[in-house]
Amino acid sequence: xxxxxxQQTSLTLDLAMQALQxxxxxxxxxxxxxxxxxxxxSGQLIHMAHMDGAPLQSRDIALNKALTAVGFGVSTSAWQxxxxxxxxxxxxxxxxxxxxxxxxxxxxxxxADQVIGAIGISGASEQLDGQCALAAVERVLAVLAAG
Amino acid sequence: xxxxxxQQTSLTLDLAMQALQxxxxxxxxxxxxxxxxxxxxSGQLIHMAHMDGAPLQSRDIALNKALTAVGFGVSTSAWQxxxxxxxxxxxxxxxxxxxxxxxxxxxxxxxADQVIGAIGISGASEQLDGQCALAAVERVLAVLAAG
Amino acid sequence: xxxxxxQQTSLTLDLAMQALQxxxxxxxxxxxxxxxxxxxxSGQLIHMAHMDGAPLQSRDIALNKALTAVGFGVSTSAWQxxxxxxxxxxxxxxxxxxxxxxxxxxxxxxxADQVIGAIGISGASEQLDGQCALAAVERVLAVLAAG
Amino acid sequence: xxxxxxQQTSLTLDLAMQALQxxxxxxxxxxxxxxxxxxxxSGQLIHMAHMDGAPLQSRDIALNKALTAVGFGVSTSAWQxxxxxxxxxxxxxxxxxxxxxxxxxxxxxxxADQVIGAIGISGASEQLDGQCALAAVERVLAVLAAG
Numbered sequence: 001x002x003x004x005x006x007q008q009t010s011l012t013l014d015l016a017m018q019a020l021q022x023x024x025x026x027x028x029x030x031x032x033x034x035x036x037x038x039x040x041x042s043g044q045l046i047h048m049a050h051m052d053g054a055p056l057q058s059r060d061i062a063l064n065k066a067l068t069a070v071g072f073g074v075s076t077s078a079w080q081x082x083x084x085x086x087x088x089x090x091x092x093x094x095x096x097x098x099x100x101x102x103x104x105x106x107x108x109x110x111x112a113d114q115v116i117g118a119i120g121i122s123g124a125s126e127q128l129d130g131q132c133a134l135a136a137v138e139r140v141l142a143v144l145a146a147g
Numbered sequence: 148x149x150x151x152x153x154q155q156t157s158l159t160l161d162l163a164m165q166a167l168q169x170x171x172x173x174x175x176x177x178x179x180x181x182x183x184x185x186x187x188x189s190g191q192l193i194h195m196a197h198m199d200g201a202p203l204q205s206r207d208i209a210l211n212k213a214l215t216a217v218g219f220g221v222s223t224s225a226w227q228x229x230x231x232x233x234x235x236x237x238x239x240x241x242x243x244x245x246x247x248x249x250x251x252x253x254x255x256x257x258x259a260d261q262v263i264g265a266i267g268i269s270g271a272s273e274q275l276d277g278q279c280a281l282a283a284v285e286r287v288l289a290v291l292a293a294g
Numbered sequence: 295x296x297x298x299x300x301q302q303t304s305l306t307l308d309l310a311m312q313a314l315q316x317x318x319x320x321x322x323x324x325x326x327x328x329x330x331x332x333x334x335x336s337g338q339l340i341h342m343a344h345m346d347g348a349p350l351q352s353r354d355i356a357l358n359k360a361l362t363a364v365g366f367g368v369s370t371s372a373w374q375x376x377x378x379x380x381x382x383x384x385x386x387x388x389x390x391x392x393x394x395x396x397x398x399x400x401x402x403x404x405x406a407d408q409v410i411g412a413i414g415i416s417g418a419s420e421q422l423d424g425q426c427a428l429a430a431v432e433r434v435l436a437v438l439a440a441g
Numbered sequence: 442x443x444x445x446x447x448q449q450t451s452l453t454l455d456l457a458m459q460a461l462q463x464x465x466x467x468x469x470x471x472x473x474x475x476x477x478x479x480x481x482x483s484g485q486l487i488h489m490a491h492m493d494g495a496p497l498q499s500r501d502i503a504l505n506k507a508l509t510a511v512g513f514g515v516s517t518s519a520w521q522x523x524x525x526x527x528x529x530x531x532x533x534x535x536x537x538x539x540x541x542x543x544x545x546x547x548x549x550x551x552x553a554d555q556v557i558g559a560i561g562i563s564g565a566s567e568q569l570d571g572q573c574a575l576a577a578v579e580r581v582l583a584v585l586a587a588g
Contacts, residue, residue: 006493042497043497067497067498068498070497071496071497071498071499072496072498086567087521087544087545087567088521089518089520089521089524089543089544089545089567090544090545090567092533092536092543092544093536093542093543093544094502094544096536096537096541097498097501097502097505097542098498098501098502099497099498099501100498
């Protein structure tokens with residue numbers, strides 16, 4: 001491919017819908033009410049769902065988690081350890097920047113060493129949000145392996 | 148490729164910089180003062196320049212033109228004829244929506260039948276804005292053909 | 295001066311306060327309730343006043359008029375004639391772009407062939423808004439001529 | 442000059458482009474992927490570039506760093522020590538305000554004791570962001586000294 005172009009591999013809506021279903025199922029099993037945001041590899045929103053009774057703020061938080069996961073290519077739960085290695089100024093200042101949520105509940109989807117999208121979950125505990133996000137990651141990996 | 152993934156080809160920053168230079172050169176030849184915005188295939192801003200003395204509004208308008216061009220894959224100058232085929236409600240309402248600028252000065256970059264990005268120009272007349280944008284398109288095509 | 299630098303001459307707050315006083319006096323003489331926005335040469339707000347009972351929307355409109363006047367260096371009342379020379383697409387689309395108000399009530403302040411700032415007025419009729427803005431322009435010119 | 446006017450010296454787009462090139466070269470030497478924002482003396486964005494694969498958040502953070510640097514006229518890395526002298530309330534509250542990024546990666550451009558613009562870098566470590574910004578400052582100083 002021409003060196004002046006770049007290829008970005010991204011999940012399709014079909015795949016995003018399967019990821020969201022997996023997160024939703026995990027939330028229901030745990031009687032949780034969450035918002036779910038799925039972004040493609042470029043950070044554009046392609047799928048979302050807000051469960052009945054989930055906190056209204058969860059929409060924005062879920063999106064910020066998805067954006068953080070896709071932007072940096074790591075779980076948003078990794079940031080606590082990451083920030084500990086940073087200066088006090090970054091530790092305090094980075095979480096305040098736009099499109100940032102530096103706590104658990106956001107997970108990138110990876111395929112063949114590329115970030116192909118991400119999911120963000122908000123509305124339950126940090127741990128349960130993270131569990132729902134990981135259920136989506138597992139589903140994506142399983143579906144892609146089967147495909 | 149797995150049917151649950153999609154590939155998006157996008158211009159690189161290197162190519163965007165060459166496109167911007169071509170638009171800038173055309174503006175200078177015509178004593179125009181413009182803002183230039185280049186977005187990638189997903190609509191994310193990757194390069195911009197605001198010439199000394201260009202209207203401050205040109206920043207936003209150039210970006211809106213680039214977003215409109217990349218979103219619909221046609222020149223923003225095509226919209227006057229397009230809107231004439233729409234209902235009065237669309238004709239009046241569509242230009243009011245966010246990230247829209249439905250007049251000349253925005254051009255998509257195409258390669259192998261795909262939209263790989265777009266440029267938006269604002270600050271001069273609609274005709275000259277469009278001329279600067281087309282100079283960028285020509286540069287991109289020439290560079291890619293040579294590559 | 296080094297060709298890689300540029301000089302921008304701007305009105306001071308002292309001068310902006312005199313401009314605003316002139317606009318305010320004209321509004322009071324006419325029993326009008328207006329918002330007044332003064333921006334410097336770069337388009338940053340440096341002075342504003344909202345008269346008791348003026349429409350709340352007037353704040354934004356006044357600022358947009360000031361930004362339009364400083365961005366293009368002409369009275370916002372000049373745009374009706376200007377737009378008539380444009381394509382239908384520009385005529386409809388340009389007024390919808392951010393930081394735009396293409397009707398009377400915004401006036402640039404000029405000194406020695408440079409735009410040194412602008413004032414925007416909203417809340418009364420277009421004609422009276424424009425009259426208040428012109429009173430501010432006259433005051434600025436008089437004060438600078440005396441200085 | 443009339444005491445009711447003030448002069449602001451600002452970098453031109455030509456100079457901003459040279460500054461951006463210097464930051465970009467430093468990032469490439471260090472295999473970093475960054476966003477670069479250059480603002481003029483009044484805080485208006487005049488040039489930006491987003492390297493392929495840089496985090497999407499870097500756009501906003503780079504701009505906030507540039508705005509912080511131009512607003513206060515000091516390196517954004519100076520704020521950690523500055524905040525230590527403030528009350529707990531300021532230490533916590535100031536970084537939350539709009540257009541703020543109080544950690545390294547933003548540098549003002551100074552010439553003849555005036556702030557003539559600023560650059561903000563984001564996407565790499567705080568230290569490397571700062572190094573890219575300082576490369577731009579050095580370039581600006583060298584070019585102005587040569588001019």
